[in-house]
Amino acid sequence: MTTNADGPQTRPRRRTPAGAAVLREDVTEAIRAAVFEELASVGYARMSIEGIARRAGVGKTAVYRRWRSKLHLVLDVVSAIAVQGLPAPETGSLEGDLRVLYEVTSRALRHPVASQIIPDLQAEAARNPDIAEAMQKTLREGQEGVAVKILAAAARRGEISAGAHDELALDIISGPLYWRSVVIRSPKLPKGYLGALARATAGALKAL
Template identity: 55%
Template sequence: MLRGEITTAIRRALMQELAAVGYGRLSIEAVARRAGVSKTAIYRRWNSKLDLVLEVVNAAAGARLPALDTGSLRSDLALLFQVVAHALGHPLASQIIPDLLAEAARNPTIDETLQQVLRARQQEIVGRLISRAVQRGELPATTDPDVAVDLIVGPLYWRLAIARTPFTDSYLETLVDSVVRALGTADTLPRQREAPTPG
């Protein structure tokens, strides 16, 4: 195999092995066997299984998405949810992501990487989506981008990693409607007055 082909084979083998056994039982030896290469070929590229996993996570997070500029907030969200649901619903992703989230609770390095990489990617994508909606007048200028990220991305990760429930078209349609209402009315709903302090 050529050098590039070896690297691709190792990355593919890592994903398959990670999905099969989880991070805790993952070994360089098993990845090498699955990729059909020597352990040395892996160690020439990465110092440890942690480095290998983090590099693949970074690459996956940086994968290009189709342009999310359909002309309306609702259509942008519908496209985003379809793309993300398809990616997260892949058999490999649906096994790997919950395992890495669980491992992050035990491994500060994985936790820090996931927080930095995933959060930055989410804020980049959703930030542009929200900015365009504000420019079109669909959302108030005071829309909080951090809250918007949580409203948009949170339900998808919850359904994948916690509820372990498949995405359906009807669920995604309902989610789009709910998020649009939440974002669009957040600034117009009257705030509940605080109850007077007794005494």
């Protein structure tokens, strides 16, 4: 029988090298789904690894084998939403690339779970420097990672000047849609909003 890290829930499967700990993907996915449900139902502060494991139908060990802590688990799940299916768009123009980014980000921010988890984690971050740091890292690697690629491509094409005000450029790209979707919590974007936002943002970046 193979060595399998998922314990009692595991049925024997294909032969794997002796001693290798196989993390079953279906168990991982069940845990991820349970995290969403727990977050939406009790919120980050009251959520426990035990509750997640129970909801996923696995043992607590199955959770701890994959993630060190509740924080790491949640950040992993949140960052998976943030960058879900998002390679750098390559439309050939800054405005076109931003438009694609905004379409994807807008859908992600409107995800009913994301729109509840993100403010929860922001509130935690205000009281807990570890969470603040982890959130920053996740935001930078997710949302801002794509924005950095878009900016680099625009600089290569000569649409914007390279390197000046990098942090400001990222804030200009990420801030407005976040403000509208998460802060104002506008239930619906005005008609033509994303196209106009891409046009205006591209204008701002060229003015930097």
